[in-house]
Amino acid sequence: MKVLIVDDEEMIRAVLREYIEFEGGEAEEAQDGMEAVKKCRETDYDVILMDVMMPRLDGFSAVKEIRKFKQMPVIMLSARGEEYDKLFGFEIGSDDYVTKPFSPKEVMARIHAVMKRAAASAKPVKDVYEFEGLKVDMVGRNVYVDGERAELTPKEYELLFYFIENEGVALTRERLLNQVWGYDFYGDDRTVDTHVKMLRGNLKEYRKFIVTLRGLGYKFET
Amino acid sequence: MKVLIVDDEEMIRAVLREYIEFEGGEAEEAQDGMEAVKKCRETDYDVILMDVMMPRLDGFSAVKEIRKFKQMPVIMLSARGEEYDKLFGFEIGSDDYVTKPFSPKEVMARIHAVMKRAAASAKPVKDVYEFEGLKVDMVGRNVYVDGERAELTPKEYELLFYFIENEGVALTRERLLNQVWGYDFYGDDRTVDTHVKMLRGNLKEYRKFIVTLRGLGYKFET
DNA sequence: TAATATTTTTCACAGAAAATTCACTGGGCT
DNA sequence: AGCCCAGTGAATTTTCTGTGAAAAATATTA
Numbered sequence: 292m293k294v295l296i297v298d299d300e301e302m303i304r305a306v307l308r309e310y311i312e313f314e315g316g317e318a319e320e321a322q323d324g325m326e327a328v329k330k331c332r333e334t335d336y337d338v339i340l341m342d343v344m345m346p347r348l349d350g351f352s353a354v355k356e357i358r359k360f361k362q363m364p365v366i367m368l369s370a371r372g373e374e375y376d377k378l379f380g381f382e383i384g385s386d387d388y389v390t391k392p393f394s395p396k397e398v399m400a401r402i403h404a405v406m407k408r409a410a411a412s413a414k415p416v417k418d419v420y421e422f423e424g425l426k427v428d429m430v431g432r433n434v435y436v437d438g439e440r441a442e443l444t445p446k447e448y449e450l451l452f453y454f455i456e457n458e459g460v461a462l463t464r465e466r467l468l469n470q471v472w473g474y475d476f477y478g479d480d481r482t483v484d485t486h487v488k489m490l491r492g493n494l495k496e497y498r499k500f501i502v503t504l505r506g507l508g509y510k511f512e513t
Numbered sequence: 514m515k516v517l518i519v520d521d522e523e524m525i526r527a528v529l530r531e532y533i534e535f536e537g538g539e540a541e542e543a544q545d546g547m548e549a550v551k552k553c554r555e556t557d558y559d560v561i562l563m564d565v566m567m568p569r570l571d572g573f574s575a576v577k578e579i580r581k582f583k584q585m586p587v588i589m590l591s592a593r594g595e596e597y598d599k600l601f602g603f604e605i606g607s608d609d610y611v612t613k614p615f616s617p618k619e620v621m622a623r624i625h626a627v628m629k630r631a632a633a634s635a636k637p638v639k640d641v642y643e644f645e646g647l648k649v650d651m652v653g654r655n656v657y658v659d660g661e662r663a664e665l666t667p668k669e670y671e672l673l674f675y676f677i678e679n680e681g682v683a684l685t686r687e688r689l690l691n692q693v694w695g696y697d698f699y700g701d702d703r704t705v706d707t708h709v710k711m712l713r714g715n716l717k718e719y720r721k722f723i724v725t726l727r728g729l730g731y732k733f734e735t
Numbered sequence: 736t737a738a739t740a741t742t743t744t745t746c747a748c749a750g751a752a753a754a755t756t757c758a759c760t761g762g763g764c765t
Numbered sequence: 766a767g768c769c770c771a772g773t774g775a776a777t778t779t780t781c782t783g784t785g786a787a788a789a790a791t792a793t794t795a
Contacts, residue, residue: 444742461654482744484782504654505752505781506667512653666753667781704755706771725771727763 292316292406293335297327297350298342298368307340310399324348324356331357338364338405340398364405366398420455422513425497427455436495446471447490454501454511463508483508514538514628515557519549519572520564520590529562532617533624546570546578553579560586560624588623642677644735647719649677656715663715668693668708673716676723676733685730705730 294311296304299322308318319334321327323345331339339357343350354365420427426435432448434441443451453471454462464483468476487509491498502510516533518526521544530540541556543549545567553561561579565572576587642649648657654670656663665673675693676684686705690698709731713720724732 446743459653461652478743479745481746481782485744485784488783488785503782504667507654507670510653668754700754701756703757703771707755707773710772710774727770 292402293337294318294402295321295327295330295334295336295339297321297324297340297345297353299323299345300342303342303368307398311402314399316402324350324353327353328356331361331363335361336363338366338402340366340368340402342368366401366405368398422500423497425494425500427451429455434493436493436497441493441495443490443493446486447493450486450490451494454509458511458513461504461507461510465508467508514624515559516540516624517543517549517552517556517558517561519543519546519562519567519575521545521567522564525564525590528617529620532621536621546572546575549575550578553583553585557583558585559628560588562588562590562620562624564590586628588620590620644722645719647716647722649673651677658715658717658719663717665712665715669712669715672708672712676731680733680735683726683729683732687730689730 292311292315294307294316296307296311296318297320298304298307304320308320311318319330319336321330325348327339327341328348339354341350341354345353348356350367354367357363357365418428418430420429424437426433426438428434429452434443434448434451449471450467453467464480467483468478468480472478472482487501491501494500500511500513502512504510514533514537516529516538518529518533518540519542520526520529526542530542533540541552541558543552547570549561549563550570561576563572563576567575570578572589576589579585579587640650640652642651646659648655648660650656651674656665656670656673671693672689675689686702689705690700690702694700694704709723713723716722722733722735724734726732
């Protein structure tokens with residue numbers, strides 16, 4: 292387990308490092324966002340603990356920057372009351388957050404949760420899925436409805452692929468917008484609905500797989 | 514089992530201590546909130562018994578203070594009729610309460626309940642819960658009653674999930690409104706009742722898990 | 736480059752579903 | 766017995782989704 296601790300406070304870094312190493316993990320430190328980005332370019336970490344307020348480059352900007360070239364789980368460390376930051380942190384794709392003051396125990400619990408999640412999602416991804424008469428070729432970007440090729444637009448492909456990758460998981464519109472459209476999309480919720488409508492139309496009878504979860508969003512379920 | 518008893522009355526402390534030690538537990542005492550906070554800084558307790566009315570620093574303020582740096586289960590000891598205090602105590606995160614005059618037996622029961630809960634919540638949050646024939650899939654948003662899928666409305670899901678996340682914790686209507694409906698909800702208390710009714714109806718025989726606490730609210734208990 | 740085609744997004748509206756209110760009933764507790 | 770308080774059913778109000786059409790953005794072609 293390799294963890295990157297990003298915080299400008301020496302003390303916090305030291306405490307976290309101690310806990311991580313006590314559990315047999317490996318810890319590296321960065322004093323600010325700039326250094327964090329640099330280290331991430333060179334090394335792969337299992338999880339990054341990222342403070343929000345830092346000199347030079349703040350936590351959010353750093354995560355944004357890192358996300359451009361690498362996908363690694365991030366846990367944000369935000370001072371209490373930074374509500375706005377908290378939300379924003381999620382939007383840019385951090386996996387969790389802890390508010391200061393935090394107990395090291397709490398942080399370790401988050402780390403374990405994130406690692407476990409990562410391990411779970413490392414399940415072999417199939418290239419071709421078949422749900423009854425619906426065949427989806429993830430690599431070739433082809434979808435067949437009862438053997439006949441369905442002409443989907445790019446967004447429809449992406450949406451369908453995301454649904455399939457998260458089969459059985461309840462997805463909010465917000466999450467779909469974040470994951471399929473990207474964190475920097477600031478558009479209407481209805482956009483999702485419209486694309487779901489189009490996708491359903493193209494899936495013909497297999498529209499049934501996309502279930503509406505009233506008050507929440509959608510779910511792909513066979 | 515390490516317990517901190519916080520009360521300004523010598524007699525009460527002595528009685529509680531006796532019971533705790535009789536059951537093989539370890540007890541420490543504090544005469545007021547100030548002392549309690551100080552002791553909590555130095556030592557980790559499994560549970561804190563905290564009186565409300567005390568000189569120097571009252572119980573609520575003390576809990577608030579302690580919460581700032583440590584997370585420990587608290588059972589409030591409030592004089593009967595201190596209704597307001599009771600509610601407030603829940604909001605600041607005490608785990609249970611006992612009204613004076615109480616039987617030591619009652620207090621011990623609460624302690625055991627709290628300890629059991631703490632042991633249970635130490636494990637990572639589950640995705641799927643099973644209580645007898647009631648299966649709740651938090652991720653997929655599915656609820657099965659004896660294997661059959663229950664169709665819940667959004668509020669019913671949220672309410673059930675909140676109940677489950679707070680298994681064994683007494684929840685006031687106010688707290689439910691705040692947490693499930695949102696802090697900006699200014700509605701009737703009866704609203705909770707109605708949704709509990711609907712939820713119970715959908716849970717069929719497992720309605721029994723949602724216990725009515727007369728004069729207070731509800732509790733999810735298996 | 737301009738014109739055209741395709742895709743994406745916005746938006747308003749209708750119908751459906753759900754939430755809320757509220758008066759009344761009945762049970763538990765003193 | 767009387768007083769609260771929770772349970773309940775139904776009416777009312779609010780919210781939500783599906784949809785179609787138009788506008789905007791993007792890609793393609795001449």
